[in-house]
Amino acid sequence: MRHIISVLLENESGALARLVGLFAQRGYNIDSLNVAPTDDATLSRLTLVTQGNDQVIEQISKQLHKLIEVVKVSDISEAAHIERELMLVKVKANGNQREEVKRCADIFRGQIIDVTPGTYTIQLVGTSDKLDAFIQALGTTPILEVVRSGASGIARGEKTLAL
Amino acid sequence: MTSQTQPDDKSANPNRSTEMLSGAAMVIRALADEGVEYLYGYPGGAVLHIYDALFQQNKVKHVLVRHEQAATHMADAYARASGKAGVVLVTSGPGATNAVTGIATAYMDSIPMVILTGQVMSHLIGGDAFQETDMLGISRPICKHNMSVRRPEDIPYLIKKAFHIAQSGRPGPVVLDIPKDMTMPNQKFPYHYPTEINLRSYQPKQQGHSGQIKKAVTALLGAKKPILYAGGGVIMGGASNELTELAQLLNLPVTNTLMGLGAYPAGDKQFIGMLGMHGSYEANQTMHHADVILAVGARFDDRVTNNTKKFCPDATIIHIDIDPASISKTVNAHIPIVGLVQPVLSDMLALLKQKKKKLDSAALQSWWQQIEQWRAVHGGRYDTTAPLLKPQYVIEQVSKITKGEAYVCSDVGQHQMFAAQYYPFNKPNRWINSGGLGTMGFGLPAAMGVKLNYPDADVVCVTGEGSIQMNIQELSTCKQYGLGVKIINLNNGYLGMVKQWQDMNYESRYASSYMDSLPDFVKLAEAYGHVGIRVTTPEELQPALERAFALKDQLVFLDIHIDPKEHVYPMQVPGGAMNDMFLSKTERT
Ligand SMILES: Cc1ncc(C[n+]2csc(CCOP(=O)(O)OP(=O)(O)O)c2C)c(N)n1
Ligand SMILES: [Mg+2]
Numbered sequence: 099m100r101h102i103i104s105v106l107l108e109n110e111s112g113a114l115a116r117l118v119g120l121f122a123q124r125g126y127n128i129d130s131l132n133v134a135p136t137d138d139a140t141l142s143r144l145t146l147v148t149q150g151n152d153q154v155i156e157q158i159s160k161q162l163h164k165l166i167e168v169v170k171v172s173d174i175s176e177a178a179h180i181e182r183e184l185m186l187v188k189v190k191a192n193g194n195q196r197e198e199v200k201r202c203a204d205i206f207r208g209q210i211i212d213v214t215p216g217t218y219t220i221q222l223v224g225t226s227d228k229l230d231a232f233i234q235a236l237g238t239t240p241i242l243e244v245v246r247s248g249a250s251g252i253a254r255g256e257k258t259l260a261l
Numbered sequence: 262m263t264s265q266t267q268p269d270d271k272s273a274n275p276n277r278s279t280e281m282l283s284g285a286a287m288v289i290r291a292l293a294d295e296g297v298e299y300l301y302g303y304p305g306g307a308v309l310h311i312y313d314a315l316f317q318q319n320k321v322k323h324v325l326v327r328h329e330q331a332a333t334h335m336a337d338a339y340a341r342a343s344g345k346a347g348v349v350l351v352t353s354g355p356g357a358t359n360a361v362t363g364i365a366t367a368y369m370d371s372i373p374m375v376i377l378t379g380q381v382m383s384h385l386i387g388g389d390a391f392q393e394t395d396m397l398g399i400s401r402p403i404c405k406h407n408m409s410v411r412r413p414e415d416i417p418y419l420i421k422k423a424f425h426i427a428q429s430g431r432p433g434p435v436v437l438d439i440p441k442d443m444t445m446p447n448q449k450f451p452y453h454y455p456t457e458i459n460l461r462s463y464q465p466k467q468q469g470h471s472g473q474i475k476k477a478v479t480a481l482l483g484a485k486k487p488i489l490y491a492g493g494g495v496i497m498g499g500a501s502n503e504l505t506e507l508a509q510l511l512n513l514p515v516t517n518t519l520m521g522l523g524a525y526p527a528g529d530k531q532f533i534g535m536l537g538m539h540g541s542y543e544a545n546q547t548m549h550h551a552d553v554i555l556a557v558g559a560r561f562d563d564r565v566t567n568n569t570k571k572f573c574p575d576a577t578i579i580h581i582d583i584d585p586a587s588i589s590k591t592v593n594a595h596i597p598i599v600g601l602v603q604p605v606l607s608d609m610l611a612l613l614k615q616k617k618k619k620l621d622s623a624a625l626q627s628w629w630q631q632i633e634q635w636r637a638v639h640g641g642r643y644d645t646t647a648p649l650l651k652p653q654y655v656i657e658q659v660s661k662i663t664k665g666e667a668y669v670c671s672d673v674g675q676h677q678m679f680a681a682q683y684y685p686f687n688k689p690n691r692w693i694n695s696g697g698l699g700t701m702g703f704g705l706p707a708a709m710g711v712k713l714n715y716p717d718a719d720v721v722c723v724t725g726e727g728s729i730q731m732n733i734q735e736l737s738t739c740k741q742y743g744l745g746v747k748i749i750n751l752n753n754g755y756l757g758m759v760k761q762w763q764d765m766n767y768e769s770r771y772a773s774s775y776m777d778s779l780p781d782f783v784k785l786a787e788a789y790g791h792v793g794i795r796v797t798t799p800e801e802l803q804p805a806l807e808r809a810f811a812l813k814d815q816l817v818f819l820d821i822h823i824d825p826k827e828h829v830y831p832m833q834v835p836g837g838a839m840n841d842m843f844l845s846k847t848e849r850t
Contacts, residue, residue, distance in 0.1 A: 108462050111409075112397060112401075112407070112408075112409075115398070115401065116401055119401050119402060123402045153589070156589070157586065157590060160585050160586035161586050163585070163586075164431075164584070164586055166405075166406045166426060166460070166462060166463050167462055168462060169461060169462040261461070
């Protein structure tokens with residue numbers, strides 16, 4: 099099962115390496131990882147997408163808790179939540195294809211953010227599934243480059259992961 | 262990722278004029294303020310400022326080993342015997358990497374330690390400078406935490422933080438990497454040692470959840486076939502008294518893990534021996550058939566459970582542990598209790614006394630009858646008629662002459678299992694061995710660490726001719742510091758434990774398990790200035806032991822030639838249940 103784990107981490111050198119090392123050392127997989135400081139500069143917020151059965155996810159969350167710099171851990175996919183990922187896609191766009199790509203981007207509410215005579219760069223925000231679907235929808239359009247941020251997530255409603 | 266945690270100045274005393282100290286002096290001063298008596302280490306370029314500061318005071322005493330691994334094991338064994346963190350100081354690069362095995366050994370057994378490693382100057386880090394290794398990277402997966410010094414003025418705070426993390430929660434080793442420029446003798450900073458550390462991200466639990474404790478007590482009182490399974494957590498958690506009281510209040514059979522020996526007195530009739538791979542027949546049978554298992558400070562290690570799919574099919578498991586990650590990791594716990602074992606057991610005791618209820622006495626009686634029958638089947642037997650010296654007999658004699666009161670520090674192999682099985686530990690903190698990592702070479706430095714701190718106690722190193730050679734150079738350290746350790750070298754001329762597996766699984770093809778060209782250990786001991794005694798027959802054993810233990814302050818190396826064919830039994834059948842065991846070369850359950 100796919101899980102989205104959110105972590106509040108002390109913004110200290112070595113903390114991220116320790117967290118990533120834990121996954122490698124214990125054989126847990128990381129589908130994606132997204133990290134940045136929060137409004138509180140002493141804290142980083144991290145969103146990690148992983149796979150595993152209940153027992154594995156429970157161990158992951160317990161092992162994360164054990165790391166000294168980890169302040170809070172939550173499996174936000176356990177309850178109602180919002181997930182967003184940013185993707186930048188550079189495609190070859192010539193002649194007829196230009197219109198085709200534009201229409202496709204519009205349908206997915208993407209924006210063309212850079213244009214050259216032969217290429218388009220599209221920005222798209224959504225769930226990871228939606229980004230996958232967009233890539234599928236591009237069909238035969240030659241993709242030159244894909245950059246994805248990995249999912250970021252937040253719980254719906256009043257629930258927060260904060261100090 | 263930028264900021265370094267700021268020193269917490271809450272405990273500053275404004276009236277005291279602050280002293281100005283160099284980083285190097287602060288390192289030593291902080292250790293003194295922490296109450297550290299001995300520092301185990303080895304000098305080198307990156308830590309020379311610290312050694313110079315050490316030289317200029319007399320509160321913290323330094324023990325110069327002959328190899329950094331030995332320094333880590335000495336500190337580790339001191340921690341196992343005393344419950345307080347041991348401290349190590351090594352230089353950068355090879356000094357630090359030599360300490361790695363010792364750090365991993367302590368980590369696997371949850372032993373509190375603080376390891377100070379030198380590092381090249383800050384501006385050289387990352388440039389492959391002379392004797393630079395990324396010690397933070399190397400030690401990350403084998404320590405509880407590691408940190409580096411970024412500003413000299415942070416040193417007192419970081420040292421306090423290292424001790425705090427090492428000694429609280431589930432204990433473990435903490436590495437502090439100190440670049441040389443943090444210790445410059447002519448750069449001085451205000452020194453203040455914090456009295457406490459409060460980390461928002463690290464607040465280990467103390468008390469157990471009262472609802473869970475109630476549930477556990479109810480389950481326990483409903484048991485017809487209970488067992489108490491206690492591990493190293495009871496020893497490091499200082500909960501032996503509570504454990505013993507609880508077991509005796511309810512008349513529970515008690516088994517200890519390899520790490521937990523001494524947590525419950527071995528001489529008591531309720532003790533049914535160690536459990537697991539080389540556990541007693543009765544302990545493994547009792548576990549397998551139990552209906553309620555009270556697991557305390559133990560972690561259901563694979564050397565205990567055997568095949569987890571066949572593990573204790575009828576048992577309700579109550580698991581008390583300080584580390585939530587140890588609960589339901591390999592075996593599902595029905596009633597988990599997270600907390601320090603000592604307060605949790607106290608709470609359980611209070612509740613039990615208040616309830617004034619006992620277990621169903623008829624059921625318990627027939628359970629004990631069954632256990633006594635199991636006990637009669639094996640009961641720690643070995644061939645006593647053989648002409649060759651049996652290792653089991655040697656251990657029994659060592660236990661007699663030391664009245665079961667010695668600190669027994671073991672290496673790793675068959676001799677370790679014989680010591681665990683045949684030396685009855687009646688007190689906690691007396692059995693000191695590398696259970697989790699199984700580090701050959703641990704025994705001698707461990708014995709040294711204990712003897713240095715408990716000079717009046719009998720300290721025995723039980724070893725084999727393979728293991729002892731992994732840190733034999735420490736005989737020199739023993740001479741320098743007058744460490745009167747008694748070395749019991751159970752010399753079978755083989756890497757016996759490896760040979761046993763080859764006998765059982767590889768049709769006795771002894772691939773590299775034979776120790777050729779062994780030294781003359783008696784002469785070797787003498788070369789280092791110690792006493793060596795060779796024992797080759799059963800008759801020679803008694804007088805040799807008497808002589809050795811009469812030489813109070815001297816290191817005596819007893820090279821005892823034993824039956825090379827002996828195997829350790831019982832031994833669980835791989836892939837089987839708890840109670841699938843080989844009982845001898847010809848018997849199987
Ligand atoms: C550092 C290290 N290397 C290898 C091993 C694997 N090993 C476990 S027991 C053993 C044999 C130990 O031989 P010895 O010290 O003579 O003890 P014996 O089993 O003969 O009593 C070996 C090689 C180990 N535990 N530690
Ligand atoms: Mg041997």
